[in-house]
Amino acid sequence: MTEAQWSGSSTPYLGSGQGDAWGKEAADQGRTGSQRILKAGPVAAYEAIAQRLGLPEGSPVVERQRLILLDGQPVELAISYWPANWAAETALAQPGRIRGGAVSLLAELGYTPGRVDEDVSTRPPTREEIQTLGLAAEEWILSMTRTITAPDGRPYEVSVMVSPGRIGRLHYSMKVD
Numbered sequence: 673m674t675e676a677q678w679s680g681s682s683t684p685y686l687g688s689g690q691g692d693a694w695g696k697e698a699a700d701q702g703r704t705g706s707q708r709i710l711k712a713g714p715v716a717a718y719e720a721i722a723q724r725l726g727l728p729e730g731s732p733v734v735e736r737q738r739l740i741l742l743d744g745q746p747v748e749l750a751i752s753y754w755p756a757n758w759a760a761e762t763a764l765a766q767p768g769r770i771r772g773g774a775v776s777l778l779a780e781l782g783y784t785p786g787r788v789d790e791d792v793s794t795r796p797p798t799r800e801e802i803q804t805l806g807l808a809a810e811e812w813i814l815s816m817t818r819t820i821t822a823p824d825g826r827p828y829e830v831s832v833m834v835s836p837g838r839i840g841r842l843h844y845s846m847k848v849d
Contacts, residue, residue: 704742704743706740706741707740707741709738715734717733725828727755731756732756733755736774738750745806747839749835752774762781784823786822788820789818790816790818797812797834814834814837
């Protein structure tokens with residue numbers, strides 16, 4: 673099996689109207705990017721997610737898990753969380769594709785980024801990550817946790833993206849006001 677190498681940027685995934693930003697980013701590099709929704713629905717927020725969303729631990733949140741594929745090979749497990757008090761009745765909580773993408777849906781609901789914080793770390797994978805991403809047990813993963821906060825300071829989305837450490841690099845290009 674050929675290893676999937678990739679160099680990506682967070683920037684295309686923050687603006688509305690992008691539609692399938694992953695598919696477009698991959699196509700721009702002559703590759704095929706796709707995704708599979710693994711599950712979507714309400715769960716209880718564990719401590720780290722609750723804290724980032726400013727909620728008590730165990731609060732209801734909507735979780736959406738996606739397997740990201742590059743040329744048919746798994747390259748990322750992406751799990752996003754939103755407060756259930758508003759997200760549970762939206763397409764975010766449904767297992768199907770979201771017309772126009774989640775970012776466009778969030779913008780329609782009045783949720784646009786004012787601040788984005790991303791924390792990157794490495795660690796050994798969990799059993800689920802080994803199985804889902806097809807990793808060797810000794811292979812480490814790159815984990816990025818993104819918290820998106822509205823202009824008024826309310827955090828409204830936390831996403832945890834896990835990739836094999838061998839697949840590439842992160843690239844940051846942000847406009848400074």
